Amino acid sequence: MTTPGQTVGPFFGYALPYAGGEQLVDRSHPDAIRLHGTVLDGAGDPVPDALLEIWQADGAGRVSREPGSLHRDGYTFTGWGRAASDRTGTYSFTTVRPGATEPGHAPFIALTVLARGLLDRLFTRVYLPGQDFAADPLLSALPRERAETLCAATDPEGLRFDVVLQGERETVFLNHD
């Protein structure tokens, strides 16, 4: 019998975030992009006490088996990062665009969302802009406007992806069972 989840609560800020957590690659990396956005609640207000974790393949679609995510050396791509939202509900990662891990499928970054007030973690995916929805099993299974909540937008610094916990433009969250 599996162990139930519980909210991350309000006091994770001194325990889970760590120096370099949001930097999967150095900003000077030739392929470095910024993945950033705002976490919003059902009233459209920013969520200042959320924690986001990403897990992704490198640019060639390779899954890293390297340790070192908690102790960045500036060279090793581990594929994992953690960032808390700030007072304005904004989060930011420095990373690279992932390659697809399945031939023909749209490449994505796996994202876990945690927050005070959220009783269990949520899973979602951040797809790169400009994907062929019809070719991807998840994007094609969703109505167009729902699938679009999973797609990052291009912005001058890289990729923008808002997480909407509730409401009209609620992000699609995933169940993998």
Add this chain to the structure above:
Amino acid sequence: MSDAATQSEISAEIDALAGRGGAQPKLDYPPYRSSLLRHPTKDPQHADPETIERAVPVFGHRDVDPLEADLTIQHRGEPIGERIVVTGRVTDAAGKPVREQLVEVWQANASGRYIHKRDQHPAPIDPNFTGVGRCLTDQDGWYRFTTIKPGPYPWRNHTNAWRPAHIHFSLFGNQFTERLITQMYFPGDPLFGLDPIFCSITDQRARERLIARYDHELTVPEWSTGYRWDIVLGGREQTLTEAE
């Protein structure tokens, strides 16, 4: 800021929702007021896990110092409170151990106070206790922490709201889809039935899986008491349909 509800109003809401969810917390759980605007209203979309989601981040001795598993040695002096060992085994739903994987914990001190700057509870800060630990599971999935038994603490969900004593746990499994953040509780806590976070798992037998067991075999003579808490990751849908 604080909700005007009394404990008896919250308890009535908890009672009305008893058994209405499953073996996982009910995300839409109004007795926990902060969940009102923070729970998704649409059903989760099924997605077959892809390669990246069937893999999991790797952590190693580069990431975690073995000393981080002892929360009582992070400062010059001994922290105040009941010294405890908390240990158990992490497995996946198939019973396979989760080997060499990261376990993170954080908690209040013996008087129910977090070091976090937003914790306003007027209970003493212990200069010898931060309340943050990490370890890697061993080859058989075992984790082990030495710490101080946390105290219960008040919060502003409703008037006279108190959390049962708990340790926050963060775990990774054998797949990314098994990621778990939860809380471990102590046996016999009188606050269980009053707490909307604990009771958000409306199946009583399921929420009892969050309660550690006192284990005298783990108690160290002249040193600390011992608690055992095993963790099973993943396979969530099965827990709803499997007859126990």
